[in-house]
Amino acid sequence: ETGVTQSPTHLIKTRGQQVTLRCSSQSGHNTVSWYQQALGQGPQFIFQYYREEENGRGNFPPRFSGLQFPNYSSELNVNALELDDSALYLCASSWPGDEQFFGPGTRLTVL
Amino acid sequence: QQQVKQSPQSLIVQKGGISIINCAYENTAFDYFPWYQQFPGKGPALLIAIRPDVSEKKEGRFTISFNKSAKQFSLHIMDSQPGDSATYFCAASKSGSARQLTFGSGTQLTVLP
Numbered sequence: 001e002t003g004v005t006q007s008p009t010h011l012i013k014t015r016g017q018q019v020t021l022r023c024s025s026q027s028g029h030n031t032v033s034w035y036q037q038a039l040g041q042g043p044q045f046i047f048q049y050y051r052e053e054e055n056g057r058g059n060f061p062p063r064f065s066g067l068q069f070p071n072y073s074s075e076l077n078v079n080a081l082e083l084d085d086s087a088l089y090l091c092a093s094s095w096p097g098d099e100q101f102f103g104p105g106t107r108l109t110v111l
Numbered sequence: 112q113q114q115v116k117q118s119p120q121s122l123i124v125q126k127g128g129i130s131i132i133n134c135a136y137e138n139t140a141f142d143y144f145p146w147y148q149q150f151p152g153k154g155p156a157l158l159i160a161i162r163p164d165v166s167e168k169k170e171g172r173f174t175i176s177f178n179k180s181a182k183q184f185s186l187h188i189m190d191s192q193p194g195d196s197a198t199y200f201c202a203a204s205k206s207g208s209a210r211q212l213t214f215g216s217g218t219q220l221t222v223l224p
Contacts, residue, residue: 033211040216040217042115042202042214042215042217043155043200043214044214045211045212048211056211058211090154092154094210096210097206097207098210099145099157099160100157100210100212101157102154102155103154104152105153105154
């Protein structure tokens with residue numbers, strides 16, 4: 001097991017709502033990256049947090065935001081949900097620039 | 112645009128055969144090329160990775176071949192087993208603290224018993 005945990009496992013929301021997804025990094029890792037994986041596609045980088053600061057962002061709108069806490073766990077927040085936000089959201093933890101270990105993901109369905 | 116193109120989309124191989132998955136990239140700044148394996152309901156798991164200073168890397172039954180001039184790399188799975196049936200993703204990234212992985216679209220491998 002990689003040690004990265006995510007909650008919840010599954011989530012159903014309606015369009016326009018807000019959602020918060022959570023990730024606990026593997027012990028000792030201070031960097032967390034978030035990815036969105038649409039059905040049948042490869043993961044797409046959303047952003048990365050290092051020591052509680054955003055450290056890189058992919059091509060996602062500002063309604064995707066995040067936090068990292070002093071214990072290096074992290075949250076992904078998505079406001080004003082759209083149907084296209086339905087996806088598997090993956091969290092990966094690592095040391096900076098090192099191999100990323102992925103969690104099992106949170107499956108978000110937007111109706 | 113930073114893209115990684117992966118083929119084939121799906122692959123069916125007999126047990127004991129060789130599975131070959133190909134990827135091509137555009138950004139010459141990429142210097143780290145990992146392959147991930149993903150089972151249904153699980154997150155991607157790193158299989159093997161290569162840097163452009165070598166042309167081949169082997170770990171057990173898995174081999175990465177890398178062609179820097181062609182900007183292509185491939186995964187070879189020797190002696191494929193039914194347990195290898197999964198989705199495989201190639202990826203690429205640049206050096207730096209924010210190792211942003213750019214993934215291919217995935218290959219669904221089925222190994223027939």
